[in-house]
Amino acid sequence: MTSIRLAPMSGERFPMAAERLAWAAKKWEKYRGRDIIPLWIADMDFPSAPAIRGALAAHVAHGNYGYTLAPRTLVGELAAYYAQHYAWSIEPDWIVWLPGLVVGLNLAVKTCCQPGESVLSFSPVYPPFLGAAPLQGCRTCVVPLALDETAAQQGILLYRVDFDRLAAALQPDTRLLLLCHPHNPVGSLFSADELAGLADFCRANDLLVCSDEVHCDLILDGTTAHVPFARVLAASAADEIARSITLHGPGKVFNLAGLGIAWAIIPDPALRRRFRSARQRLVPEACCFGYTALQAALRDGDPWRQELLATLRDRRDQVSAALDAMHLAHTHPAATYLTWIDCRRLAARVGSVAAWFEEHGVGLSDGDEFGAPGFLRLNFATDHALLAEALRRMAAAVAALDEDG
Ligand SMILES: Cc1ncc(COP(=O)(O)O)c(C=O)c1O
Incomplete structure (x- = not known):
């Protein structure tokens, strides 16, 4: 070998x-x-x-790495990035900084469900989606994505949402849908119809949604615009956005997973309060270098x-x-x-x-x-x-x- x-x-x-x-x-x-x-x-x-490595080198040279807040201008820069890249207007106080997205998935379950209640997740999926509910004393109802077996025979794997399976998986105690958007591991983008259908389903069944969008800056053609799921919810009625928790961070696209920087966007004040209180004393702040790296990424990345x-x-x-x-x-x-x-x-x-x-x-x-x-x-x-x-x-x-x- x-x-x-x-x-x-x-x-x-x-x-x-x-x-x-x-x-x-x-x-x-x-x-x-x-x-x-x-x-x-x-x-x-x-x-x-290089822009990120340069900013980190300057921060390292400063030599003091004590308790650190997000730089004052950062939320504004993040909001401007959302407006430019995803046509989504977010308010600065919707942002809750996190040291990672997986912790955000778990906090979303803890925030949205009482012990024993259930959560919907598509499969196949990044394993923490399947594990978050059991870790928080809840249950996962797995909804297999539909694989096009004819295309598979011809060598290409195509998956889509099967709304019948979704409806069949729903339980009277289901409170939350965990969405991986774009989807890991199948690397697909949900179609506009699928997204609208999911938004309708959440509204009809009064579900909260936690949409993990960490891969949204890795749409490979470089031109297709990512559509945040919260924007899809808001398209039907502005207050529908209240059922959304969006998770995002620069870890995947800028290779910063080791820096512990991510955030949740939670428009509804009551849901945000519950999310913040669920994290208390359990979840550390984001890393000081993470903020520096994120700022450089937004400005020059x-x-x-x-x-x-x-x-x-x-x-x-x-x-x-x-x-x-x-x-x-x-x-x-x-x-x-x-x-x-x-x-x-x-x-x-x-x-x-x-x-x-x-x-x-x-x-x-x-x-x-x-x-x-x-x-x-x-x-x-x-x-x-x-x-x-x-x-x-x-x-x-x-x-x-x-x-x-
Ligand atoms: C969909 C998704 N969410 C979250 C993560 C991990 O995020 P973090 O390292 O910030 O917890 C990954 C890593 O592969 C992922 O694919």
């Missing part, structure tokens, strides 16, 4: 950060000392934007983001071509840097397909954790040559299995 090269590539528009293991990157630590290329957890192998999207489009296409050649059906994601792969035919032969690919030198996320056994998620936000090597290993393993009959 070829061993993994950790040096940064020269000549790449987005070179890999050198030796992520030196800084204990979770993605790389999992396979330390083993010849397994990590394509699992959702962060990127690229350094963040967009040209870098556009270049990132171009790189990610190339990587996505590289993955799609390789998976086509392996005859594995997969998504061609509109958003995120994650490809979702149907490995059910392999799983029928090898059992855990994630463990089997690890044995063949590639570390992927196991679909089982997303509520979809037999599927895998591949993170393509890495170096071109490293990705090519991982895909070569996968292809060799699949070919050998196929030859075996």
